[in-house]
Amino acid sequence: MSDPVSAPPPPSAARPVAAPGRTGTRSPGWVLGRVAGAPVVLAPSSVVAALVLAVVFLPVVGSQFPGLGVGAYGIALVFTVLLFASVLVHELAHGFVARSRGQQPHEFVLTLWGGHTSFGGASPTPLTSALVAVAGPAANLVLAGVGFAGASLVAPGGVADLLLWGLGVANAFVALFNLLPGLPLDGGRVVEAAVWGAVHDRSTGTRVAAWAGVVLAVGVPVWVLGGPLLRGERPSLLGAVWSCLLGAHLFQGARDALAADRWERRRDALRLEAVVRPAVTVPAGASVAHAVGTAAAAGAGEIVVLDEAGRPVGRVRRPDALAVPPAAAATTPVSAVTAALPAGAAVDGRLAGPALMRALVAACEHSDVAVAVVDGRVVGLVSAVDVVAHLRART
Template sequence: MSQDPTRTRRSEGIPLGRIGGVPVTLAWSWFVIAAVIVFLFGPRVAAAVPGLGTASAYAVALGYALLLLFSVLVHELAHALTAKAWNWPTPRIVLTLWGGHTQFGDVRATPGKSLVVALAGPAANFLLALAGLGLLVFLDPGTVGRLLADIFVWANLLVAIFNVLPGLPLDGGRIVETIVWKATGSQDRGTLAAGWAGRIIAAALVAAIVIPPFLQGRTPDFSLLLITALVSGFLWMGAGASITNARMRLRLPAVSAAALMEPAVQVPAGTPVTDVRQAAAAAGPGTALVLTAPTGQPEAIVDPGALSAVPEHLAPQTPAHAVARALAPGAYIPDAANGQELVAYLSKLEGSEYAVINREGTVVGLLRQETVVAAITGRTPRRRP
């Protein structure tokens, strides 16, 4: 059953419209980090601008959260518009709890183009920081405007510098990916290396915040520790997702219907149970029996338990389809199907079992969805009784 994409986007967040033709969504999770920023920075604003008042200080802290949101939006737009210059499909930008991300459709990237698209975001933040520096000369020290401008400059510098660190999901991870990609000829191996680099950066970030105070006998600053936990958690999960996806794509070439199928033989659907039992005995243990229509099209799979449950005196009058479970319409695939082609084809079919046919249209095997998923993910499929 297909889902309404408009309803899905609304469930993810608030649609903000289109910028440069790219839909932008503000995820509900962004409000979580905005609340954290207001809670942590409100008291600091009050200390930096005496006489401002508690309510006004928290309002200024909210303004900081909004400036950070604007900076992230410009960052993601730089990615999106650079990609559009090469006609990459760019479905949307999502501004999330962790900052944001730009979703791309299927593209045929090259190492150079992938790197340029990735680094366009940090470059945009460097330009915003320069613009903020130019604004500082017009603002008096100790004012709210000067405070927000200072925060804007430092935030963009930090976002830019942090994003060029060489590990996924950061933009700088594309540097590692590109180097390995060029060396091995495999983008997926590059992604795998950049994902592990991202996990190293996440662990190093935590160590840099926790270890020095510990060695000095101090307690790490709570606010800094909380932000580090959020950022490091984001990095670790994003890097893990990159590693998992790269491993799955690397396994795809070895995923083929012929290699993963169970042996099977075809039996006409009108065959009596007596003859089906003989066919099962001749085929041997572990061989599935697939029933075919008069046209030769696979339409059902004999259930061994139901087959053995039919009393001997009723077997000659009981048709094979009475002891079989139906296949979904069109649930058969050629034995030559493999890789991305196989996965894309199965994604369009209903059901979880598929007959495998050879060039002559004869059933030669039975493929189960769980077997394909296990081959792609590296997990062991469930044992069937």
């Protein structure tokens, strides 16, 4: 048997598309194909991972086959390809289990840190979340078993033995590391699901698992660096750099999970009064002077123009109205300074939470502002910029 791989690939993680700033667009990279209705994307950062893995595995090949020469590079390349295939199997396992539970994968991405599977939304139940999370590590354990079994069937000390044994060790490491109990790792999703199921609140589960991820982010480099120091040895430079980078990656993932949770909690608590700009309405035939005077009397900063049927058809920006010379304001029709509002820009102001958010997203596809209407009466305007700022504000 060969020496174990000294630095297996970092973990991958399944994640919903829920964090602030995610738009549902595809991650940058090369599309290798489509599986389960979703693209398989090779991110540019994966090239760095491939080079690092090849460099790490090359000395192992050289120690086993000192006279191999250039062929050692070929073996290192084959091993790297096998590891990337293992990561892809991990991600596909997430996707297939999710799809079987009614959750459509959005994309499978291979990255510097292994990979991730994104979905169009969060898991609907704790059980689904847990099953999707454990599917990836379970696939790696199966591959580890295949690698070890294959190594036992081939001649010891050969190239096949080296590759199969290394594949088994690497997959076992990836599976066990991913099961560590903290976000963004799969084990963190299991913790999140367990707490969610116990207290019936996903947000609490996310916060517990994310803070556990922060502990892991600190613990990984401490363990990698502290172990050799306690034994009176000097940590390897590669191990020190890799563990610190991995710790930073885990910390960022945990931080993103907390940010996404804060975003979702504020979205669920969203109410119109938190983001609406009070507005007055004036008929399309009114003058600029009348519109400005009506807004000033009501203390409103926005003016909405109504057609003859009382439907909002335009918006008057106060700077445009005030730019009209006072001597001409009384005779200038408000239509001269009105920006048209499309029909789909209206939202029901009685909505709240996710329903209000969905309505605002749909309305802002037609315009940068939405008209809030309650029982047929315009109460104000809602800007997409104001909504995003409200959701991103820290509690």
